[in-house]
Amino acid sequence: MINAENVRKVFTNRKNRQLVAIDKLNLQVREKEFVTILGPSGCGKSTFLLLAAGLDKATEGRIMIDGESVSGPDPKLAIVFQEYLLFPWKTVKGNVEFGPEMRGIGKKERRKISSKYIDLVRLKKFENRYPHELSGGMKQRVAIARALANEPKVMLMDEPFGALDALTREMLQLELLRIWQEAKCTVLFVTHSINEAIYLSDRVMVMSKRPGKIKSALTIDIPRPRTRAVLTKPEFIGYEQRLRDMVWEEIQELPNNEI
């Protein structure tokens, strides 16, 4: 489904100094799989997501989705950002209909699509509100519905719950699992929360410090549907321990001033 081969991304700043953000990154994600990339901050995980979304170009290597090389934004690739990035002049409905509107879908059809996904994220009562009238958790639900309205095959999520308080975060994690099971798409999720990675994913990939590549992968063998009860199970704690060790190895190698 997603197949990244030898991806390398180099940024050149104004003083012509080069920064290698990602190097020799390889990863495969199967159809309908929920995969999380876990890594220390600044390791290039968000950069990779932008490349996968076609919003930026890799310096070398390629990313294939469904056998086709990603060359630019594509409706079958949706992305959800940490900062929500809703359109403040549009209502919830207007935001969700944005993608279909850009694709030239008629008003009636658009209405149907938006109400389907607004129902899915349980915001029916708020569909005529503007973003500034919503809480952070609701805004992120809108962003998810807006991404799903293009009926993507892949949903890329860039630390989507990073700006939320702990309780809202837990609730939205559960919601995301429910939505993912209904929408049936492939999810590539980026986070630096070990807990969140295990809770949500089929597989967790640990990224190395910069230049980022996939260091190791761990299959999370916890049956679904998962509830909050799994958080205290011994196998969950076991995964947590192993991942923490892997991530710590990376952080410890960083010079102190980079943390």
Add this chain to the structure above:
Amino acid sequence: MKFNYKKLFSPFLILMVCEMIGRSRLIEPFFFPPPSSMLKALYAMTISGEIFPHIGISIMRAISGYMIAAVMGLIIGILVAWSQIFENIFDPLIELLRPISTFALVPVMFIWFGIGNGSKIAIIVKACFFPIVLNTIAGIKGVDLRLIQAARALGANGLQMWTKVLIPSALPMIITGMRISTAMSMLAIVGVEMLAADSGIGFLVIDAQRTFATDRMFAGIIVISLMGFSLDRIARLIQGRILTWHTEISLSGGTS
């Protein structure tokens, strides 16, 4: 918008004090007529109807100039924000012409457009153009790059990006520029009508001064104040209508 009656108090108090000074004859009424005689003069001009053509022609000139400036400002602003080539062409011109006092151009406009309405409208255009063009440029260039990224990911292409993202997102700034310009248009029209005109509210004031009718002069100034005030209220009302979402954000101090 609710009207706060407490705000009537201070203007009323000033009027009372002026009235007392005027009536006490501490200052010669020729220099400082009491407000009651200004209002009397204003009433007389209203009853006779002579004031309305002056108000009408001033508003007509202000609106015509304003409209031309708005269209030019929007088009040039969008072009500059769109392409580096247009920025290179227009940016130096804007920066060099903007500091010139509007009234420094009055003699030029009289030579080019005559002393009729043309030169007056041209002066209004000069006064109104810059706030609109500068706010349009700043508004569009200031759109969050991440928001543009989100829109691209959702499938917005070139033209859609402009009509569905950049312009709506810049609209609060653009409208602010337009509101600043409504005030500019009032300042400029009165000034230019005082310099050379045989009609308009500015002419009315200067003509009253020349004929030593100071009560009529002050009556004209009251009208100017009311015209400017009403225009700003109307502009605010339109702004509120178009930008419901934005007004509410600024009032609650929140962000999206």
